[in-house]
Amino acid sequence: xxxxxxNSLVELYFKKAENVDAKKPFLKWLKPSKQNxxxxxxxxxxxxxxxxxxxLINEGDRCLILSENRPYWLMADISIMNAGGISVPIFTxxxxxxxxxILNDCKPSLIFVSNNEQFKKIxxxxxxxxxxxxxxxxxxxxxxxxxxxxxxxxxxxxxNKSLKRNMPACIIYTSGTSGNPKGVVLSHGxxxxxxxxxxxxxxxxxxxxxxxxxxxxxxxxxxxxxxxxIQIIIGAKVFYAExxxxxxxxxxxxxxxxxxxxxRFYQNLFLKINMNFxxxxxxxxxxxxxxxxxxxxxxxxxxxxxxxxMQNFLCEKLVRKKIRNQFGGNLQAFxxxxxxxxxxxxxxxxxVGLPTLQGYGLTEAxxxxxxxxxxxxxxxxxxxxFRTNEVKIADDGEILIKGENVxxxxxxxxxxxxxxxxxxxxxxxxxxxxxxxxxLKITDRKKDIIxxxxxx
Numbered sequence: 537x538x539x540x541x542x543n544s545l546v547e548l549y550f551k552k553a554e555n556v557d558a559k560k561p562f563l564k565w566l567k568p569s570k571q572n573x574x575x576x577x578x579x580x581x582x583x584x585x586x587x588x589x590x591x592l593i594n595e596g597d598r599c600l601i602l603s604e605n606r607p608y609w610l611m612a613d614i615s616i617m618n619a620g621g622i623s624v625p626i627f628t629x630x631x632x633x634x635x636x637x638i639l640n641d642c643k644p645s646l647i648f649v650s651n652n653e654q655f656k657k658i659x660x661x662x663x664x665x666x667x668x669x670x671x672x673x674x675x676x677x678x679x680x681x682x683x684x685x686x687x688x689x690x691x692x693x694x695x696n697k698s699l700k701r702n703m704p705a706c707i708i709y710t711s712g713t714s715g716n717p718k719g720v721v722l723s724h725g726x727x728x729x730x731x732x733x734x735x736x737x738x739x740x741x742x743x744x745x746x747x748x749x750x751x752x753x754x755x756x757x758x759x760x761x762x763x764x765x766i767q768i769i770i771g772a773k774v775f776y777a778e779x780x781x782x783x784x785x786x787x788x789x790x791x792x793x794x795x796x797x798x799x800r801f802y803q804n805l806f807l808k809i810n811m812n813f814x815x816x817x818x819x820x821x822x823x824x825x826x827x828x829x830x831x832x833x834x835x836x837x838x839x840x841x842x843x844x845x846m847q848n849f850l851c852e853k854l855v856r857k858k859i860r861n862q863f864g865g866n867l868q869a870f871x872x873x874x875x876x877x878x879x880x881x882x883x884x885x886x887x888v889g890l891p892t893l894q895g896y897g898l899t900e901a902x903x904x905x906x907x908x909x910x911x912x913x914x915x916x917x918x919x920x921x922f923r924t925n926e927v928k929i930a931d932d933g934e935i936l937i938k939g940e941n942v943x944x945x946x947x948x949x950x951x952x953x954x955x956x957x958x959x960x961x962x963x964x965x966x967x968x969x970x971x972x973x974x975x976l977k978i979t980d981r982k983k984d985i986i987x988x989x990x991x992x
Contacts, residue, residue, distance in 0.1 A: 603650035701725025719947030733922025791864030831887025856889025
C-alpha cells in the first residue's frame with residue numbers, strides 16, 4: 537500500500553479491508569465474554585454507523601468520543617470521518633472544567649459515549665448544539681444505543697471519496713498544565729504521513745512475526761490515536777486491555793509483538809522486575825548481574841569476547857527468555873513516547889531482553905517526530921527523525937519541525953497558532969541537538985512545562 541498516494545484515513549481503512557482476508561481476526565476486547573471481530577465484522581459495522589451518522593450531521597460537524605478503549609471506539613472514529621464529520625476524542629480523566637470548556641469550544645453535533653459513568657461527567661454541559669447521543673451501553677437519557685443501529689438491516693455501503701489530505705480528520709485537545717486545553721486540528725495527510733514514517737520503522741519487526749498489539753494507552757491520546765491507523769496498515773491483530781491493573785496478565789493472554797505506551801508503564805515494569813531481582817541471592821543473583829552487564833555492553837555495540845558470548849548465551853536462555861515469557865513470549869519491541877523515558881530504565885529493559893525504543897513527538901506533529909531504530913538503540917536519545925518530516929535546530933537550540941504532519945492549527949485560536957508555526961516550521965519549545973548519526977537528543981525545555989510520565 538502506497539500511503540503517500542492515499543487521500544484520507546477513510547480510504548486507508550477501506551483499501552486495507554479490500555486486500556485482507558475478511559475472516560482474519562482484527563479486534564478483541566479482553567473484558568470477559570466480549571466478542572471477537574474480524575475484518576468483515578468491523579467493515580459491516582462501519583457502513584451501518586456511517587449511514588446513521590450521515591443522517592444526523594452536516595459536513596465538517598464535530599463528533600465527540602468519550603469512552604474507554606474498546607472495539608466500538610475505532611469503529612466510531614472511522615465512521616465519523618466517513619460520514620464527513622471531524623472526530624473529537626476526549627479523555628475519560630478530564631476535570632469538569634475541561635469538559636465544559638471543550639463542549640463549548642468545539643460545539644459537537646453528535647456525542648458518542650460509552651456508558652453511564654462517562655455520561656454523568658458531561659451531562660450538565662451538553663447544550664442545544666448536540667443533536668443526538670449514541671451510547672455503547674444503556675445510559676440515563678434519550679440516546680441511540682449503538683447495538684440497535686448495528687441490528688438494523690442497512691445495505692448502503694458509503695465510502696467517502698471527497699476527503700482530501702489537507703482536510704481536518706480530528707481535533708485532539710492537549711491537557712495543558714495551566715489554562716484551558718487547546719484543540720489541535722490534525723489533517724488526514726498529517727496522520728498518514730506519520731504512519732508512513734512509523735511503518736518504515738516497524739518493517740524489520742513485522743517481518744519476524746505477525747503483528748499483535750495490546751492497546752492500553754487511551755485512544756484519546758494523540759499517540760495511540762495514530763497507532764490505530766498503523767495497526768490497520770500492517771494488518772495487526774489488536775487486543776484492548778481491560779485496565780492498567782490487569783495489563784501484565786493481559787499481556788500473557790494477548791502475547792503482543794509490539795506495544796506502545798508512555799513512560800509511566802515502563803517505570804512500573806522496571807520496578808516490578810527489579811523488585812524480583814533484589815530478592816535473589818547466590819548464583820541467581822550473579823546470573824542476573826551478568827545479564828545486566830552483558831546486556832548493556834551489547835546495547836552499546838561493544839564487542840564481546842568468546843567467554844562473554846558463552847555467558848551471554850546462558851543469560852539469554854536462563855534469564856531473558858523467562859522474562860519475555862512473563863509478557864507473552866513474543867515481544868519484538870516496546871515503543872515509548874509521550875514523555876521522557878529515564879535512561880536507566882531504558883538500559884535496564886533492553887538489557888533484560890525487553891527491547892524498548894524511545895521516540896519523541898507532540899500532539900501538534902500528529903504526533904511522532906523521531907524514534908530509535910530496532911537495530912541501533914541509543915537510550916540517551918529519541919532516535920533519528922522520520923523521513924516524512926524535517927527537523928532542524930534553531931540558533932537558540934530549539935527543535936523545529938516541518939512537514940505534512942504539522943497540525944493545521946489550534947481550533948479557534950489563530951494567534952496561538954501563529955506563535956508556534958512560523959514560516960511552516962513548528963516551534964516545539966524543546967531544546968535539543970542532532971548527533972553524528974542524526975539521532976535527536978532532548979536536552980532541555982525552552983519554557984517552563986512539565987510532561988508527566990503519563991504523557992500529559
